[in-house]
Amino acid sequence: MxxxxxxxxxxxxxxxxxxxxxxxxxxxxxxxxxxxxxxxxxxxICRSGACPSIEVLDEYTPKQTSKLYAVDGRFIAELGLEKRTLVKLSEIPLTVQNAFVVTEDKRFYSHSGIDWRRVFGAAFKDVISMSFTEGFSTITMQLAGNVFPESIDRRERRGIGALTRKLKEAKVARAIEARYDKKKILELYLNQISLGNGAFGVETASQRYFGKSIRDVNISEA
CATH class of the missing domain: 1.20.5 (Single alpha-helices involved in coiled-coils or other helix-helix interfaces)
Known part of the structure; x- marks a missing residue:
């Protein structure tokens, strides 16, 4: 036969x-x-200023919540659209850092902003479905979209708009990786990320979901 x-x-x-x-x-x-x-x-993709200048990250500070207290020291309210309290990377337990890396971008420490293995895998699936919806964003690409929403519209989820957004994220991510080390990138990401219910950054999310600082989160909670 x-x-x-x-x-x-x-x-x-x-x-x-x-x-x-x-x-x-x-x-x-x-x-x-x-x-x-x-x-x-x-x-x-970045012609005529279509992509942001990453130099602003040198002095970048994510929006934080302002806490309002009475004269006698009593807490009254939090002011601000994004509830966020900043923390340094050294204050975030390694278990929390690793949990995000494993979940979001397991080759974070070995790529330069773009995980080409994920790109090719997603591209194959997108060509088959003709949808351009398969995700391949790295932590650095997500950071680019979160920090520069005016230039990189993350609401674009389908078709050419989604492909254009991905290309912008990728190009800006490469520039970020060329300028900053992994610790700086991860610190910015963990302070910038939205974690639901109006909580931005891991410190605010930890306070909201566990009632304690991110410094005190244990392995099971991470």
Missing amino acids: PQSKSKKKDSFRKRHPTLIRALVLGVIFTGALGFGILYASWAL
């Missing part, structure tokens, strides 16, 4: 050499065209 199938394949190739060559050339052409479009998009 295997020999019979092999003979049939050889026979098909001999009888249709032009078709075989056309198919091969078609695959090569399609791949080259796709690569060309992607390269051109990458080169032009």
Whole structure:
């Protein structure tokens, strides 16, 4: 049986050499065209100031909540659209840091802003579904979208708008990685991220969900 199938394949190739060559050339052409479009998009995505300048991160401080107290010291209210209390990376338990890395971006410490293995896997699924909805954002790409919402609209979830957003995130992420070390990036991310119910950053989320500082969170809570 295997020999019979092999003979049939050889026979098909001999009888249709032009078709075989056309198919091969078609695959090569399609791949080259796709690569060309992607390269051109990458080169032009940040033209005319379409992408933000990452130098602002040198002095960047996420919005924090202002606490209002009475004259006698009694707490009255928190003011601000984003409830957030900043903490240094050294104050965040390593178990919490690792939990985010494993969940969001397990190759965070080995890539330069873009996880190409995830990119190619997501691209394959997107081509099959023609949706451009498969996620491949790294921690650094998420940071780019969170810090620069005016330039990188993360509400774009489908089609060309989503692809454009991803390209912007990726390009800005590469620039961030070239300028800052992993500790700085992770600290910014953990203070910037939205964790639901109006809680921004791990310290505020810890206070809201566990009733204590992130410094005191244990392994099971992380």
